[in-house]
Amino acid sequence: MLEVKNVSKYYGQGHTRVTALDGVSMAVNDGDYVAIMGPSGSGKSTLVNIIGGLDSLSCGEIHLDGKRIDDRNENSLVELRRGEIAYIFQQYHLLPSLTAVENVMLPLTFAGTRADQSTALKMLEEVGLGKRGHHRPAQLSGGEQQRVAIARALVGKPRLILADEPTGNMDRKTGAQIMALFDFLNKEGHTIITVTHDPAVAELAHRLIMLEDGKITEDRPTTAVCG
C-alpha cells in the first residue's frame, strides 16, 4: 500500500544544515498497524508528516498504491487528505470555536459532501462520545478531545490513519482506552501508522520501527503479533 523510498529531510543550509531523516525506506501493507518509536529529534514526526504530505521531503520518493505522491501539487494532496489519509495529532488540534460534532463535520464540509449532524454524531458514538457532541473542546477532557479528533479522522473513511503521539498528553488509563480504539479501527480494516514514545503503546501495534538520528535502526513484529 505505502512505500517510502530512501527519504531524507534536511532543515537549513550549509554548516547549519540539520538532517531530520537520512535515507529512510519502509513499506506498509494494507491493514498494517505500525508503531514508530525513537528518542526526541529522531525524525518520527517528520516521517509521518512527509508520508501524509504535510511536509516536503528533500530527496527520496513516497508511493501510495504504486503511485508517487511526494511530487504532487497542493490541490492533489488535498484530495489525498479528503479520503485516503487522515491525521491524529498529539495536541488534538480541534477548532475551539466549533462544538465536538461540528469539528467532526469539518472534513465533510471541506470535501463538499453532505455534512449533516447525524453522520458526525454516529462517529462520535463509535468513539464513545455520543452524549458530548455539543460541547466545545474547552469543555472536554484531553481523552475526550482526542476521541473527537479520532472521530474527525474517521468521518472521511480514510484507508491510512497517521497518528503523531496520540496518547502523549494522556494518563495511562485514558491512553489505554485510546489505544484500544486504535486496535478496534485496525481490526475494522484501517491501516495505522502511529508515532509514540511509550513502549507499552508501541507493543499494541503489530510492527515496530525504531528511528534514531533519522535512520531506521530496527523494524520488527511486536509481541502483539509474536505472542
Added chain:
Amino acid sequence: MKLFQVVLKDISSRKKRLFYAALGVAVGTMTIIGILTVADAGQQRIYDQLDKYGPNILVTPAITSLDMQMGNMNLGTVSVGDNYIEESKLPAIKKTGNDILAPLNAHTSSDLVTLAPKLYVNTEINGTKIVAVGIDSRYEMSVKLWWEVSRGSYIFDPHDALAGSMVSELLGINPGDSIDLNGTGFTVAGVLASTGSDDDYRVFVPLNTLQQAFDKEGLISSVDVRGCCTTCPIEEVADGINNAVTGIRAVAIKQVAASEMGMMEKVSSTMLSLSGITLAVGLFGVANTMLASVNERLKDIGIMRAVGASRRQIVKIFTYEALAIGILGGLLGYAAGNMLAFALGPFIFEGIEIAFIPVYLPLSIGVATLISVVATGYPAFRATKFKVADSFRSL
C-alpha cells in the same frame, strides 16, 4: 454545515477583533458618507433656491470697476457707470423679453415677461438703520411666489408698508403702526412670513412713494424679470436684454445658481479625494488586522488544511471574514457619517437641512466591503503559502 457557518462561528468567538477591523473601514466610509450627505444637502438648497427663483433674470445698473494705475503703482479702483437704472428703460426691457419669447409661445397674446422694479435706499426707523425697498406692488408678488403675509395684509395704498419678519420683531413694528421714512409717513399694512433671505430685514413700500420721499423720481436700483413659462430660454432673454438696452446688466439667476453648484461640486470632489486618504488608511488597517489574524490563526489554518481544506477554501474563509468586516464597517460608517453630517453640515453650509439618504447605505457597505476584500487579498494569499507542518511547528 457550510463553509460560511464555520466562518460565522469563528467570527463570533473573536468579536472584538472583527469590530476593530470594521472600525478601521468605518472611519473611511464615515468621511465619504458625511461629505456626500452634506454636499447633497448643499446642492438641494441650491436646487430649492433655483426652484424658488424660477426662470428669473436680475437686471442691475452696468457698473464697471476700473483699476487705476500709474506706472507699476496701483492707485485703487474707480466705479464707472450709474448706480441707478432709469425707469424709462423698463418698456424696452419688457419688449425685448416678449420679442424673444413670443415665437416659442404663439398660443398666447398676453405679456410673457413680468417686470418687478425696485429701488433700494438706506434709511432709519426710530434711529435704527434699515433698507427700505420701493416695489411695484402689482408685480412683486408675481416674481416672489414664496412671499406670504403672516399678519395684516399686503400693500395696496401708496402709503402702506410691508415689514420683513425680522424688522417687525427687532423694531417692534406691527400692522397698524405708523413709521416715518425720510419725512414721509407710512402705515404698516402687514408683516411678511420669514423667507430666510435678506427680505426679512427690509421694509417694502410702493415704489413711487419711496422715489418721491427720497428725491429719486424715475430711478430704480434693479429689476426682477420673470418669464411666464417653465422652460423659457432665460439665458437667451438675458443676452437679448443686454444687447438691446444700454447701461444695464442682465444676469439669469439660473446662471448664478449653476456657478454656485459648480463651486459646490468642486468643494465636494476635493473633500472626497481627501476622504480617499482615510479610506487608504482604513485599507492598511484592515490588511494589518488580517495579517495579524493570519499569524494568530496559523494553527487553525493548519488544522483546516490537514483535514481537507483547499487553498481556495482558505482564501474563501478570509474573504467571508472580509465581507463581514465590510458589512459591519459599512453600517457603522453610514451611521457615523450621518452623525458627522448632522453635526458639521450646518457649519459648512449655512442654512442647509441634513437628511438621511438611504441610497448611501448600500454605497457605504459596498465601498467598505470592497476595501475590506482588497485589504484581505494579501493576508489570505499568505495564509495558503504555509506548509501545514510549519503552521504547527511555529507554535
